[in-house]
Amino acid sequence: MKEALSFNLTEIIPWIYVLRPKTLLASFPPIFIAGSYSFFKRGEFEYLTIGLSLTVLLLFHLAVNVINDAIDFKKGGDTSLRLGPLRMTASGLLDSKVVLQAGILLIALAIIFSFPLILKGGWVVGFSVFIAALATYAYTGGPYPLAYIGLGELFVLLFFGFLATMLPFFIIEKTINLDIFLASFQTGLLSVSIIMVNNLRDIEEDSLTGKKTLAVRLGKNLYRSLLGVCLFLPFLLNSYWLSKPLMLGPIFSFIAFPMACFILMGVYTNKPSQIYNKYLALAALSNFLFGFGLSIGFILEK
Template identity: 40%
Template structure:
């Protein structure tokens, strides 16, 4: 309790935004920017708008999770992950709810500019992204509580984020964008797998049926390994088929890091997995940055 009491209001709001999760918003935009450059359609201002919008939606989703998980009783004193400000009593639940609304509203304002550039597809993407950010833990059928979180993350932090970033710059469909979104989405899912595997026992008590709860510990460990492996296979296949230059193999530099992560993941439990969660997020960023360089051919 003393540690909580020492946290200032400003620090509490920083904790509420969960800045360590922002790699999941930044990584797909980096790859989308690289794809747009590769097809000769890079546009700086729309790309930066996509980056800002993605980060605001990520923060809004974090605030929604903090608020709704508290309201549903999923966050308790038994929580093993990073501190949730509502559950810890650092910020009033109404203030967190209002911050969530304000953050999503700010993302909508950025979206007005992006819709002006990219038209109705960006409008659809923006609306669905905000609604899904709320529905992940809120509403009558919270996605994360019914084992759909992994699919949600793959779609919105992989396919939608990469393809949307390319669309707002190129104003055209790109198969390269779709394929290149797959490893980004998979590594974003890997972050969620660690989170849900760590929390599977407390989630059962809260009635939260994540995919990790449904699969059980052994299969979830396999899921993490397969997810990492598939992410590395995609750029290799792209190079082998001649779709990208040898620079596409740059992400393989991070393979030793992925192997160490898998080793630690299968051997640790509970709060000991928190460093694995953080390192998986770092893997996403480093992999995506190298992948982006590979796509543009350095």
């Protein structure tokens, strides 16, 4: 019995690492914000739409992680210089072809779960899901992978900011307004800060392997400054909600501000090293708490 259990765990644990469950925090804030602001507007919560939207986003997010693990290995992006968590294909624990197939399967599942949303939201939703599916693969796959040509940050802003927030809201309300656009920009910037900490950590390895991330293109100093913008601009934009006036969202979301300060101080005072993994986790938590705080504010303001 113990041998069987040990065998099963040995098989399962590498797949857990491939899925990178810790990164999934980034999928929750845009859905929280879309659902809570819709509740603020209409006084009722669309549980099915929000639940399906979160499921689809999580599946796409998992697909990005899995495909990234497989293709980074093929492209030689993961080396012995790696400072981040161990990659399963690069370490030889999983076959890259099998991992890539799993990523494609996750994309297919995301599309299947999106069918009810497409039926409710129409062609705009269908087209958005199609683009999301292509972008999920193109992040590290294809002839011009976004992560390898300095467009990873733009991908995250569009995918985990604007699209992930505005699309569920559009499905429910059949419209888009300035409020939801701004909220999607706020959570999108904080999502971008996550990948920016990641790229700062890996800047030396990426420059050696020919991975032209935005960090490699801009250099450490300018890229750190851009990270500061992504960390603090969402809090400055809270002044918009205060002018509405919607007071509670900005107040509750401010809980994430000390983390943003700590992250920026950390990347300025420490050279890229494994300590950046701590800043990466804090960036994900900061994004989650900001989105959660803003969402609770919308609900309580109703």
